Amino acid sequence: MTIVQEHWSFDKSLPSDLELGRVAIEELMAALCAAGWEGMDLFRIQMALEEAVVNAIEHGNKRDSNKMVRLFFEVTPQKVVMLISDEGAGFDHRNVADPTTEELIDKPRGRGVMLMRELMGEVVFNDLGNEVTMTKFRSVEVPE
Amino acid sequence: MSTHRRITVSDDGGVSVIRFVDKKIVDSGSIEQLGEELNSLVTVDKRSMILLNFDTVEFMSSAALNKLISLNTKVKAAAGRLKLCCLRAEIKEVFTITRLDRVFDLRKTEADAIAAFKL
Numbered sequence: 001m002t003i004v005q006e007h008w009s010f011d012k013s014l015p016s017d018l019e020l021g022r023v024a025i026e027e028l029m030a031a032l033c034a035a036g037w038e039g040m041d042l043f044r045i046q047m048a049l050e051e052a053v054v055n056a057i058e059h060g061n062k063r064d065s066n067k068m069v070r071l072f073f074e075v076t077p078q079k080v081v082m083l084i085s086d087e088g089a090g091f092d093h094r095n096v097a098d099p100t101t102e103e104l105i106d107k108p109r110g111r112g113v114m115l116m117r118e119l120m121g122e123v124v125f126n127d128l129g130n131e132v133t134m135t136k137f138r139s140v141e142v143p144e
Numbered sequence: 145m146s147t148h149r150r151i152t153v154s155d156d157g158g159v160s161v162i163r164f165v166d167k168k169i170v171d172s173g174s175i176e177q178l179g180e181e182l183n184s185l186v187t188v189d190k191r192s193m194i195l196l197n198f199d200t201v202e203f204m205s206s207a208a209l210n211k212l213i214s215l216n217t218k219v220k221a222a223a224g225r226l227k228l229c230c231l232r233a234e235i236k237e238v239f240t241i242t243r244l245d246r247v248f249d250l251r252k253t254e255a256d257a258i259a260a261f262k263l
Contacts, residue, residue, distance in 0.1 A: 018171075018172050022170070022171065040233070040234055040237075043203065043234035044234075046203060047203075047205070047206075047238065050170060050205045050206075051205070051206060054172075054205070054207065099242065100242065100243040105243060105244070105246075105247055106213060106216075106217060106247065107213070108210035108211070108213040108214045108217075109210055111206045111209065111210075111242050112206055114241070114242065115206055115238065115241065115242070118241045119241070
């Protein structure tokens, strides 16, 4: 019988360092695997989380190591919740330019928020835009 | 010829077939280096037919995707041709979501892509 981790959580504030962010993401991915998550779900979660963490460190905190990024993760076999917040000024998340338009499709930037919204079940920003909460429910397997 | 640490380069009938050293293309330093190496294929090596083979790539962040977009711009400016092949379903989904499947020529196999260069 496979033992599945029923509940795991993580709540840390880290300096704005991409390597520290990456280590935290790897911890989450390991916890998801231990809770029985697999396949496309894992990819989608990692993709969305990479975007959120990089945005917080690079755009929110401008890579200032004196500024902290808070990462809160909660994993069960059916649901994952991820909260990422930074100490930056935020951004206008209600008016993010559509990167799929003809004018922007060739630009090498601006797809992070779109990917987060498409890959996650729910993405909620606070008013200021310096905190995001992403939720995903585990995909149901379609029987063959 | 430029030196490579993030990619390997081989030749197939005039097509430069590029493979990626990293299975997970996510580290920002590696992505910067990858971008430089890809761009040098065009700007230094003057290669005009480039195929990116993703068969070993399990994950790539949007920062890596941005490097591909920059490469595509350089290839087009040099009147060259760029194709991608062997993308896993998860990575192909990212191209679909971002509509980049309309910007890049995506092929299922390397053989398909090589044949398409000859058209």
